[in-house]
Amino acid sequence: MQNLSLMLLPVLATQKGAGASLIKPLGHHELLLVLVQLSLLLLVARGLGEFMRRINQPPVVGELLAGVLLGPSLFGLLFPDLQAHIFPKSQEQSDLLSVISWLGVLFLLIVTGLETDLKLILRKGKTALLISLGGIIVPFITGFGLGWLLPDSFLADPEKRLVFSLFIATAMSISAVPVIAKVLMDLNLIRRDIGQVTLAAGMTDDTIGWILLSVVSGLASSGKFDFGTIFHSVSAAVLFLGIAFTIGRNIVDQILRWVDDYVGGIAASMSVVLVLSLSAAAFTHALGLEAALGAFVLGILAGQSRRFSSEAGHMLEVFTASFLAPIFFAAAGLKVNLLALLVPQTLIFGLIVLAVACIGKFTGAYLGSRVGGLSHWEALAMGSGMNARGAMEIVVATIGLSLGVLNPQMYSIIVMVAIVTSLMAPALLRFTLSKVVMGEEEARRLEQEEQYSRSFIKRIHRILVPTSGGSNIQLAAQLVGYMAHQNQVEVTALYALSDKQPPKKARRTATQVKDTAAEEALACVTEEMQLSADTTLQIKTESGHSKAEVILNEANKNYDLIVLGASEQIRPQKALFNLLVDRVVQEAPCATMVVKSHLPQPQGETCKIAQQQLKNILVPTVGTEYSKNAVEVASTIAAHTGAVVTIVNVINLPQVEYILYEQRSLAPVKEIAEDLLEQQAAIGRNLGADVQTYILQGSSPEKEILKFAQSKQADLIVLGSNIRMVTGRVFFGHRVDAILNKAHCPVAVITGT
CATH class of the missing domain: 3.40.50.620 (HUPs)
Structure with missing residues (x-):
């Protein structure tokens, strides 16, 4: 004990000397203020969001207005002392709210990524790309020209006009997929051809927009414009996206698969996606890109994995929509001063910015749509949808303010543009889409999709095939193979073992026999399935208290169908198949298919049958x-x-x-x-x-x-x-x-x- 005390004395002396630099816990008043701020922002944001929903407007508009009303525009005007007390102009207090707001940004981008359908983008690739390019290039050019011509009073640093102009150009180019998707869902148009093209173009627009934002943010962070900085930003973005959509896709899928197999549950699925997304955000931020890009891309990769729980995605979306996103939008609105916008010069230039934003996006999307083969009214509908800025514009504005590219005056103008364009979208889309006539091919596709949505076979994505060999399960495996060639499914072949221990002398021999039997049964069944190269096949040998429990435990891991072979042996008088199959069919958490081959039993438990x-x-x-x-x-x-x-x-x-x-x-x-x-x-x-x-x-x-x-x-x-x-x-x-x-x-x- 004395020796231990002597060893600890130098450590204690060091800590005593550093005592003055110990980090203090969060103060009582600071914690109280942040709790009051969160509760007030959430209450008003959700209330106004629901009100907007009731009058068929995007809830994000109400959530933005909540911050505007709680800021200097109304609350600060009526009760200046109280507003200053609740939302003090303190860097430490502002940082606390900023951390939660940034979590809102990242969670919002994760959820947007989860809902991004890459297959949809590829299916409508040419048209979507043309619309997206038109919807980015034209607004980018007009936005850049606008940034170059705006008076110095709208710039945070007049010496950095080029970076400012590039940032305004990027802000004018962005679209808001969540707002567009919500409007299309409300109008029941999301599966229409025009709805799919609008979403695909919006998703492509957003992806290109985030790359542009990352490049411009890199320029803003470096404080100078040179080709070395541009090359670094572009190459870092290309490198990250290249790795993410090749190696990264498989890594994310394998991680989600492992978690689903060995941990399971909605909480585990949600946690691993958050860990991966936040890590990716940190990685892109370290590369000098925007953290939002990493979160967005990881959301896409997780959403493409068949092992990501849809329930986990729904919970994440609900949590984001009910807490973090309203806090972020309301906090963004706090920085807007409508009184400043009423100053004649600011009002005039604010209306000019709004006009340039709308004209640029409408013109670009319309031209891209016409080149892509869409009709006049379809092109106008595309312009109406792509013009909605909503959440994404606020993210851009927030990043610009934090980097010192935008001053409060210009920040207020961009937030105003986001609110007004989001309010315009529903009415314009309703009017233009009412003029779009549905073709016969589209009607057939929608009818087929409606049937598929109610289809039993189309809801089957994971199939469990327990096996112990024999003609019944071999024929069942052949049928699974036929189904797998028609639908994209994941198949797991399972050999179940019972933990009941044999006598000690026979234990080693019994284990060897079991191992051999498992290998033969699994090899036989997987060979019978003749799965294509793109079908995922897992082979498992699991043990438990009983074979039935092993099968049922595995089936509880989100399988959609269990395929069983009827007993190869004489069944008990009180069982239809045998005790194991009967129990699995009775207690299965999903659909089952039991196959009885009526074929002669081949010699040996796992002798192959002919392909039927x-x-x-x-x-x-x-x-x-x-x-x-x-x-x-x-x-x-x-x-x-x-x-x-x-x-x-x-x-x-x-x-x-x-x-x-x-x-x-x-x-x-x-x-x-x-x-x-x-x-x-x-x-x-x-x-x-x-x-x-x-x-x-x-x-x-x-x-x-x-x-x-x-x-x-x-x-x-x-x-x-x-x-x-x-x-x-x-x-x-x-x-x-x-x-x-x-x-x-x-x-x-x-x-x-």
Whole structure:
């Protein structure tokens, strides 16, 4: 103990000498003020935002006005002492609010990135690029000219007019995708062709705008204009974007995949995206670029990953929209002094800036749209949408003020431009888009998208295939492979082990046998699937208290479908398949598909079966949601294999004593059956399948289906059913049970959640 004291004496002496430089905790008054500021800003911002929503205006406008009203324009005018006490002109107090405002900027850009659809941009690439270039080049030129001609009183530093002009040019070029998207959603136009082109152009515009902003910010930070600074900024931006959209995309996807597999849950998904985004923001800031660019790009990469939880994205969006974004917009509005804008010179030049901003963006977007092949009214609609500045303009203005490029007077003008252009967008879009006529091709696409939005098969993105070998699961794997070729899915092959320990002497041998069996079963199933190179395949061997628990635990990691093979062995009398399969089907958190091959059991547990040639797939239907799911699965398989899908409906003939009465009402029953079959056939044809329909009659539907399947030489029967619980076993109904057990060909039973 004495030796320890002697060792610590030099350390304690050093700390005592440095005692005067210890960092003090946040003072009581400073903390009180920041809490009052946050609560007041949030209350007024959210209140005015909701009011704007009620009158069909973007909420961001109300949130901006909240800060304006709480600043010197109104609150400061009516109660100057109280306003100065709550929002003092203190650097330390301002820094506290600035930190939270900057978090709002970064979170807003992360959410915008999550909602950015790169496929949409690529699909509408040529038109969107032309519109975006027109919407950037023309406003950039007019904005640069405006910055060059403005009086010195509007410049923070007249010696840096070139950098100032470049900053004004960038501010004039930017568009606000969140405002545009919100207006299109409110008008129910977001999936229209014009809506998609507007979004794609806006996203491209924003991406180019952030690169421009990063370059100009780099120039502003260096305090001089030279080609070395420009080269550094441009090369850093190109390097970052190049790494992000090549190696970075895979790294982000792998990290999200690992977190989803080994941690799981919405909180973990949300946390890892925030860590990556803030790290990327720090990285771009260290490169001399704008921190917002890093957050925006990481948001895009996370949004493209299939493993990023949509619930986590929704929570992040809600948190940002309800807290951080309103605080940021309101805090930005605090710096605006409308009284200063009423000064004749400022008012005149403010209106000039607004006019240049609107004319430049409208002209550029219109010309780009016309060159891109859009009509007159579509081009005007593009100009109306792209003219909205909203949130992005405020971010640019905030950055300009923090870098000392903008003075308070010019900052107020740019915020005013953001508010006015955002207010103009909804009314102009409503008017111009009402003149745009929908074409036949667009109508067909929208109808197909509407069907896909309700589709069972299109909602399947992750498939779990537990395996222990055998003909049933091998055939099931073949069916999964066919589905994976039609839809972009991620497949996981799982070999489940039980932790029940064998006797000590046999433990080593048992482990070796298990390892060999797992390798053979997984290799066999993955080979049967014959997945394309762009399909993600994971192979897992997991152990737990029981095999069923292992499968169910894995299934709880956001899978959409579990594909099982029926038991290869003699099943217990009280089970439909076997105890393991029955339990998984009963407790599954998602849809299941159980396949019974009715093929001869090959010698050896995992001996390969032949690739089954599917030419005729039979789907009995009664018009339920479960039957529709079966039609979708069968049609997806048929679209890849070229098989014909035959959909049948059985009219149950009445008992002998009711024949005379029922004969009069059989015709309407047939009409109902025909309508039902036509609806189901349309679903199959939309998925690319060749579909036939038949109406069968008989007193025993299951016998008629089995007889029809044999006469038509069906290669596969796909059934849709709900799960009914009978004495602890899976029960799909007597008809499904009968077809499962007596069919001469393979049977797949689909259950929905």
